[in-house]
Amino acid sequence: MARPLGHKGRFAIAYLLLGAAVGAGLGAFVVLVQRPGPKPPTPWSAWTPTSASIGATAQEIASHIGGAYRFADGRQIARIVPAAPTTAAGNVEAIALANRPGSVTVYPSAGTTLYTLCGTEKNCRLSTQSAASGGDALRREALELALYTLKYSKAADVAVFFPPEQGVSGSSSVFFFAREDLAKELKHPLGSTLPHAKPVGHGRVDPRELPTIDQLTGGRHFTFDVETIQNRRVLVLQPIA
DSSP: OOOOOOHHHHHHHHHHHHHHHHHHHHHHHHHHHHSOOOOOOOOSOSOOOOOOSHHHHHHHHHHHHHTTOBOTTSOBSOEEESSOOTTTOSSOOEEEEEEETTEEEEEEGGGEEEEEEEOSSGGGOOOHHHHHHOHHHHHHHHHHHHHHHHHHSOOSEEEEEOOOOTTOSSOOEEEEEEGGGGHHHHTSOHHHHSOOSSOEETTEEOGGGHHHHHHHHTTOEEEEEEEEETTEEEEEEEEOO
């Protein structure tokens, strides 16, 4: 028959249990202290602009991206001018986007960041080599400009004017990206959308990126004209089939 514990025995067991509990708590605390914290989120891009204003940010982005699109001999496919071409400039108050027959979306021009891709020939025309092989590269460049601008500035949308076609005196087409068009891509690192650090090789885009470029630029290519509507100068965009 077990003998009942005296007061000393009870205290001894209590101290042992208390010591074990304290030791377990300290051990858990040490494990928690030593356990590494959560990894910081992956940055959206390796490079970020440092300017505060929309205009200065656009200039930084143009300088950063423009030099990356070159032919194998080092010549730049097109330079980026952070402004509209003269055929689309001049106190435009709104942008009217024709989505389909009878449907028009109007954007205030004040929220739009404008870029012009200017070829190396007279009047910003593309060189023969650029015109023949640089179309996909220019579409990628326009997409990258839009992504960077919408990510790092307060711009509501981005318009990228393309160089004049052969035999045309001025730019006649533009890619227009509203913020909502690229909302999904802006939530994920740039590398998940355009994974190749070197955008073009020999003036051509990596074919593995073409499906993404086609998807994100498809339906966003327009002809444009400036019209006066209700005493307001409006940049009117018509979709290119």
